[in-house]
Amino acid sequence: MTLSGDAISRLLTEVGWQPEQLARRLNECAERHGRTERLHLKTPYKWKKGDVPRSPWPSLTIALLSEQLRRAVTLDELGWPDDGFEAMTASAGLELPWSPAGALQAAEVVNEPEGMMHRRMFLTLLGSALTSPAHEWLITQQPLDVASTTGRPLSGEVVDHLDAVTASLRRMDDHLGSGQTLGLVREHLSIVVGVLRNRRYPDTIGRRLHTTAGELLRLAGWLSFDNGHHSQAQRFWIAGLYQAHTAGDRGLGANILGFMSCQAKDLGQLRQAVTLAETARASYPGTSPKVAAILDLRAAEAYANNQSVADARRALDSAFDRLADNRPEYGDPDWAYWINEAQAHAQAGYCYVKLEDWSRAREHLRAALRLQGNEYSREGALRNALLATTYVRQGHPDLDKALALGDQAVDTLTGQVTSARCIKHVRNLVGSLTPYRRTPTVHRFCQDARDLIAT
Structure with a gap:
């Protein structure tokens, strides 16, 4: 040897x-x-x-x-x-002061050109390292003034235009998926960071700009996570927390923690997923029912993955109650546009799949698909894959219904939307069908799905 x-x-x-x-x-x-x-x-x-x-x-x-x-x-x-390769933790370069300068540096560090990162391999945060940024964000005192006194003056109208582009990118992701959108988000983030670095603005404009940068980092993290790049997602989200802190935007920070919780449960970090979700709920003092419902649903997912049935149901009930309170005076942020009854039913269906309550899962997933309509989207593919799974795993499998739904999911993910996260659910569906692989229709579906799940 x-x-x-x-x-x-x-x-x-x-x-x-x-x-x-x-x-x-x-x-x-x-x-x-x-x-x-x-x-x-x-x-x-x-x-x-x-x-x-x-x-x-x-x-x-x-x-x-x-x-x-x-x-x-x-x-x-x-x-x-x-x-x-140089292996380092996902938080490398992000141990920065919780200040406007630290926030700006965090955004620049995570959005540097990919050519500069070719030797680096960032390692996903697990355990207490995963929840540490949330704790720091929660307890650190917010800055009193984020104004900039260098460069040419910047008007609020420019920030309006920047926010309009951000809103378009959010909605583009819904229909194209992560693979085709992340590059555009990074380019727009570079513009916003350049404005923060080089223009003069008062405190109010500065906070708006940091909120814009934070939402772009939140979106970049989501796109990375949806495409299976966990360490990259964590870096974007940590940098996003710096922006939310500087902007004094508790809703944005709580939403980022909700996404971090969603990732944690996918990584098998179930206790950390609950901690992040509950920190997000506790840290949000605002009045927007939509934001509160989003945070409730993240908690429900964390509890369902942890097999905490009563806690998951309580969080789901709270989310639906909040969505029923839709008075316009609450002023929901634009990034909360996606949460509606269909999405709430979809996430409830996911929770009940995890809890192996097939009838409740089907009830919610069918409601989600009915309310969604016939739209070909990432969420539609996900709902079809999950609903198909309930028909396979119930006491007496209904393979015909499962395969019809599975075909729709594969069709959408093959020709319409890019999403590694959704492909994973199709892969899980194929795994659930393994006992029936000698059935000709099952064999045909698995062959059709082979190229997709290989990606």
Whole structure:
């Protein structure tokens, strides 16, 4: 056995893993960080014999082992050469003052040109590191003045135009999905950051600009998350919290925490998902029923994934009650446009799928599709995939209904919308159909879905 083989063997013994376990963990790690590469489960046996892994496995291996052993494991310790990547946590470069200058720097750090980041591999925050930015945002005192005294003066009319573009980008995402929209969001964010950096404005305009930047960072994080790039999403959202703090916009900050909660439950960080969702609810002092309903629904999702049935139902009931109170004087922010009865039913349906209450899940998902109409959108694809799953997993499966709904989801995601998150639900549907794969119609559907879920 070579020196490198002896080193990886020793570390596997220290962490208590067989080579197959290492391969599985590395594949999970690669998926979590938006990588397409996958290891064969037997490959680490070759490493024990002295073979050197190809990129990105050296960087991912030392990051994974460092996390498990709670100490720094290096490539030198393993006897492996530099693979061209620099692994760092998703919060790297974002340990900044909670001030206007810190907020501006945070936006610039996360939105730097991708060519400058080609060597960096950001590692997704987990555990307490995931909730730490939320805690800092919650307890830090807000700045008294965010005015700028340099450059040419800026009028509120310019901010109106910037916000109009932001609103268009939000709605573009609904129909095109993450893959086709993120680049445009980053370009617009660069313009807003440039205005913040180079123009003169009073406190009121400055707060509006930071709110605009924060919403663009929230949207960029959502698009990254929807496309499966978790660490990138976290970086955008942390930077967004800096903007929300500087703007004094508690609603925006709470909404960002809600999205972070949504991601946490997808990463299997169920306790952290609840913590983030409840922090978001507790931190929002505003009166907008739509915003409060959004935060209730995020909490319901977190509780459902945690199998806390009573808490999930209470949060769902609260969300529907708030949406019924639609008096116009509350002044809902534009970013809350998407929450309506159809979306609330869709998220309730998702919760009941997680709780394996198939009849309630179907009731809500059907209501969502009925209220939505026949629109081909990412949300329509998601609802069809979830509804199809209920027909497969009920006591007596109805494969015909499941496959008809699955076909609609595949059709939308193949020709209309890009969304790795929705494709994951189609992949889960295919997995649920595995016991019936010898049925010709099931075999045909799985073949049709093969190219889609391979992406």
